[in-house]
Amino acid sequence: ETGVTQSPTHxxxxxxQQVTLRCSSQSGHNTVSWYQQALGQGPQxxxxxxxxxxxxxxxxxxxxxxxxxxxxxxxxxxxALELDDSALYLCASSSDRVTSPLxxxxxxxxxxx
Amino acid sequence: xxxxTQLDSQVPVFEEAPVELRCNYSSSVxxxxxxxxxxxxxxxxxxxxxxxxxxxxxxxxxFEAEFNKSQTSFHLRKPSVHISDTAExxxxxxxxxxxxxxxxxxxxxxxxxx
Numbered sequence: 001e002t003g004v005t006q007s008p009t010h011x012x013x014x015x016x017q018q019v020t021l022r023c024s025s026q027s028g029h030n031t032v033s034w035y036q037q038a039l040g041q042g043p044q045x046x047x048x049x050x051x052x053x054x055x056x057x058x059x060x061x062x063x064x065x066x067x068x069x070x071x072x073x074x075x076x077x078x079x080a081l082e083l084d085d086s087a088l089y090l091c092a093s094s095s096d097r098v099t100s101p102l103x104x105x106x107x108x109x110x111x112x113x
Numbered sequence: 114x115x116x117x118t119q120l121d122s123q124v125p126v127f128e129e130a131p132v133e134l135r136c137n138y139s140s141s142v143x144x145x146x147x148x149x150x151x152x153x154x155x156x157x158x159x160x161x162x163x164x165x166x167x168x169x170x171x172x173x174x175x176f177e178a179e180f181n182k183s184q185t186s187f188h189l190r191k192p193s194v195h196i197s198d199t200a201e202x203x204x205x206x207x208x209x210x211x212x213x214x215x216x217x218x219x220x221x222x223x224x225x226x227x
Binding site: 004031033035040041042043044045048050055056058090092094099100101102104105106107 | 117145149154155156157158159162164203205211212213214215216217218219220
């Protein structure tokens with residue numbers, strides 16, 4: 001059973017640029033969620049996708065957007081990067097939208113300079 | 114809206130000693146409760162969850178937690194810790210209805226000393 005994989009593991013971008021982070025869900029999982037974890041903080045919910053549709057969104061601006069593909073892999077896109085976007089971005093997949101445990105990847109460390 | 118407060122940012126204990134990591138939550142609706150562990154440079158791993166039923170929940174690695182509705186608490190305990198338990202621990206809640214949108218606490222860094 002393959003777990004959740006995220007790419008890249010580390011990324012450095014300049015303020016104002018755009019970035020795309022990728023996530024492959026665990027086999028058999030149709031739901032993917034994205035979280036932002038700033039240094040020394042708990043993760044914050046960005047959004048969830050279920051069967052290619054956005055199924056819930058946290059308190060993040062529209063420049064944070066996502067996609068889920070037919071194979072249930074997912075992308076997180078962030079436009080017009082700001083210094084405060086520097087964080088660990090975690091992807092988690094689950095087999096349903098509500099009660100199944102989230103399986104987290106190891107994250108992508110984004111640094112914005 | 115929900116919020117989670119982890120009452121201790123750091124907890125140092127000696128190996129084989131018991132430990133309790135405290136978590137209080139606030140919510141106007143029914144919630145599910147979770148504890149996750151994060152080892153250095155890794156994602157989060159589920160330790161245990163409370164959905165309904167018995168208020169004492171047993172998880173992996175010998176951890177357990179007790180849901181106390183009147184005190185809105187969900188404290189995590191382990192009777193005897195090991196060096197390998199050194200990690201960051203997060204308490205989280207999500208609404209019973211709707212998408213599984215976890216609201217996390219700030220985390221508690223558990224350090225086990227030999």
